Amino acid sequence: MGMIVLHGGRFLDPRRDELLEGIEVLVEDDRVREVSDAPIRSASARRVDVGGRTVMPGLIDAHVHMFMNEMNIGLLRNVPVTYASAKAAFVLKGMLMRGFTTVRDMAGGDYGMREASEAGYIDTPRLFVSGRAISQTGGHGDFRLRPDSTNDFICCSALEIFSVIADGLPEVLRAVRDELRKGSDHIKIMLSGGTASPNDPLDSLQYRVDEIEAVCEEARRWGTYVAGHAYADEAIRRAILAGVRTIEHGNFIEPPTAALMAERDAFLVPTLITYRMTKILGAASGKSPVSLAKNERVNAAGLTSLEICRAAGVPIGFGTDLSMHTQLYQCDGLAIHREAMPAAEVIRSATLVNARILRQEGQLGELIPGSHADLIVVEGDPYADLGIFKDGGPNIAAIMKGGRFYKDTLQ
Numbered sequence: 001m002g003m004i005v006l007h008g009g010r011f012l013d014p015r016r017d018e019l020l021e022g023i024e025v026l027v028e029d030d031r032v033r034e035v036s037d038a039p040i041r042s043a044s045a046r047r048v049d050v051g052g053r054t055v056m057p058g059l060i061d062a063h064v065h066m067f068m069n070e071m072n073i074g075l076l077r078n079v080p081v082t083y084a085s086a087k088a089a090f091v092l093k094g095m096l097m098r099g100f101t102t103v104r105d106m107a108g109g110d111y112g113m114r115e116a117s118e119a120g121y122i123d124t125p126r127l128f129v130s131g132r133a134i135s136q137t138g139g140h141g142d143f144r145l146r147p148d149s150t151n152d153f154i155c156c157s158a159l160e161i162f163s164v165i166a167d168g169l170p171e172v173l174r175a176v177r178d179e180l181r182k183g184s185d186h187i188k189i190m191l192s193g194g195t196a197s198p199n200d201p202l203d204s205l206q207y208r209v210d211e212i213e214a215v216c217e218e219a220r221r222w223g224t225y226v227a228g229h230a231y232a233d234e235a236i237r238r239a240i241l242a243g244v245r246t247i248e249h250g251n252f253i254e255p256p257t258a259a260l261m262a263e264r265d266a267f268l269v270p271t272l273i274t275y276r277m278t279k280i281l282g283a284a285s286g287k288s289p290v291s292l293a294k295n296e297r298v299n300a301a302g303l304t305s306l307e308i309c310r311a312a313g314v315p316i317g318f319g320t321d322l323s324m325h326t327q328l329y330q331c332d333g334l335a336i337h338r339e340a341m342p343a344a345e346v347i348r349s350a351t352l353v354n355a356r357i358l359r360q361e362g363q364l365g366e367l368i369p370g371s372h373a374d375l376i377v378v379e380g381d382p383y384a385d386l387g388i389f390k391d392g393g394p395n396i397a398a399i400m401k402g403g404r405f406y407k408d409t410l411q
Contacts, residue, residue, distance in 0.1 A: 001029045001403040003045035006375075011035075012056035012382060014351040014366055017344040019381055025055055027373040030403040034369055048410055050377050053397055056347075057366050058101025058374040059389075060354035061125075061330065062269045063248055063319025066092050067108035067161055071278065071285035071323040073143060073196050081161060088113060091324050092124035098330055098393045101374035101401045102126040102364055104186075104357070106227065106248060106321075107133035107141070108162045111183030123406060126374065128358055130227065131184035132164045134175045134215065139206040140190035140197045140229055141165065163190070172211045176218045185358075187219045189244070191228045192235035195278070195294040202294050203232045203252075209242055216243030225359075227269070231298060233257050240266050246357055248319070250309070251301040258312035267357050268309045271321035273333030275299035281326065306340035316341075317357050318350040331389035343383045373403040377410065 004027045011023035026034040026045060034040055066088040070076055076084065088109070095103055102125050105113075109129040117124040135141025141163030166175035176187055191207060193200035200206070212228075219226045220243070228244040230236045233254045236247050240260050246267040247253075253261075253268075261268065278287065278295045287295070309316055320333045337346045355365030363372055377398035380388045388395040399407040 003028045003033075003042060004403075005040050005042065005045045005047045006050055006055050006377070007039070007047060009050035009052050009377070010054045010381070011367075012054055012347070014057065014344075014348045017342075018383065019054060023055070025367060025375070027400070027403050030373055032367050032369060032371045032373050035367060050397070050410055053377045053379055054381060055367070055375060055377050056382065057351045057364070058125075058376050058399070058401065059099050059350045060102040060104075060318070060358070060365060061095065061100045061320050061350070062104045062246075062317045062354045062357050063106050063271050063321050064095065064103045065108055065162075065321065065323070066103075066105050066113060068323045071282060071325055072287055073162075073323075074198075075286065077143070084161065085113070087324060089122045089124070091327055092117075092122065092127075094327055094392075095330065096123060096125045096399065096401065096406055099376045099378070099389060099396050099399060100125050100330065101376070101399070102128070102354075102358070104128045104130075104319075104354070106130055106188050106319075114183070126364070126372070126401060128185040129183075130186050130188040131179040131182055132160075133162060133188040133190055133229070134172065134179070135163045135165055135190040136206050136211075137165055137167050138199055139165075140192070140194035140200055142199065143197060146199065169211060169214055172207075172214055173218060176215050180218070180222045180224070184224075186224050187215060187226045188248075189215050189226055189228050191230040191239050191244070192232045193294075194229060194231070195275075195291050195298060198288070198290070202297060205232065205235050205238065209238055212239060212242035212244065236261070240264050246317070249298070249321075251298045251305045253305050253308055255308055255312060258309045258314055261309070262313040267315050267317055267353070268305070269317040269319040269357065270302065270306055270337070271319045271333075272302040272306075272336045273329060274321040274326070275302055276332075276336065277322065277326040277329055285325065303336075303340050306337065310341055310345075315353050315356065316345075316349050317354045318346070328392050331391075331393070334386045334389055338386050343386055346386060347382055373400055375400050
């Protein structure tokens with residue numbers, strides 16, 4: 001890879017609320033080696049003029065589903081894993097080309113995809129994976145149709161790639177231990193109803209508290225953490241008290257629960273763009289009337305949940321939760337967050353906060369000496385116009401991950 005000096009543009013440090021001028025960035029192999037407001041002198045480095053554009057950290061999406069190949073998840077019931085994997089690789093490359101150099105998969109993505117990416121067989125963002133989400137019978141991860149009476153211990157989900165069904169402490173412990181054995185970076189557990197699952201009300205409370213506590217204890221003993229799918233306020237409160245570290249969605253949260261999250265250093269990962277796109281495209285994509293009605297409720301509450309958590313001091317990440325056919329709108333989620341917070345905070349959510357969620361502080365989310373050389377070069381000022389990220393990345397002039405250019409129109 002060698003050494004490259006990026007110069008001649010502006011620099012976005014997400015810890016600041018305005019762009020910096022005259023900053024040069026030295027990349028050596030896969031790491032940032034120097035960031036300086038003076039010219040960097042290196043006889044062996046290739047100097048690349050970014051032409052007045054903005055150099056910034058690559059974006060991070062903390063809630064994706066690489067295998068969510070259809071908006072109507074039921075259509076995946078008979079899709080071979082091999083076919084789904086090929087489509088997942090296509091989806092992941094699209095994310096990378098939109099400027100997302102890191103993503104956190106929240107059900108389905110596993111160590112195999114991560115290792116294939118690290119080996120260079122597929123071009124993807126940097127991957128952090130949960131493996132299969134853990135769901136109770138009849139929970140958000142149970143996609144069986146009501147007439148289906150199969151009950152094969154923890155492997156009876158009709159969409160087995162996404163979730164594992166486990167009931168009671170022995171099954172729950174076995175499920176989480178198995179996902180950790182297989183190399184999951186974190187654990188995902190379903191704690192309330194969802195819009196995509198056919199049988200559970202949104203406000204349902206899933207898993208007993210002792211089961212949730214057991215999952216969290218196992219993850220802690222392995223040196224990792226638990227992310228909880230939860231919409232209902234009581235589901236969120238139970239999760240936080242049991243030790244869940246990140247709340248995925250969280251749309252129906254109330255101020256006292258948000259205060260508890262802030263007190264316990266828990267994170268919110270909203271996914272507002274998926275509700276907007278489901279509202280627009282869901283019916284045409286085969287979403288059921290029940291699912292569309294659920295979506296109306298969560299969509300209406302989305303921005304309010306951000307406002308409540310922001311007021312309470314909860315660190316807010318950025319996630320999208322989109323399916324293959326809506327992935328092109330991934331960056332539109334940034335503009336939706338802008339409706340509840342300043343642009344600088346939105347950028348921090350998709351960089352610094354998400355890096356904290358991934359436990360990658362100093363490695364991802366900012367360009368500092370020693371960090372991964374994951375960066376993008378964009379036209380304009382993201383603080384002034386988040387719309388520059390829209391439409392699949394035409395305003396992104398360069399994309400680098402691990403010191404390698406995946407897109408380079410600078411020369």
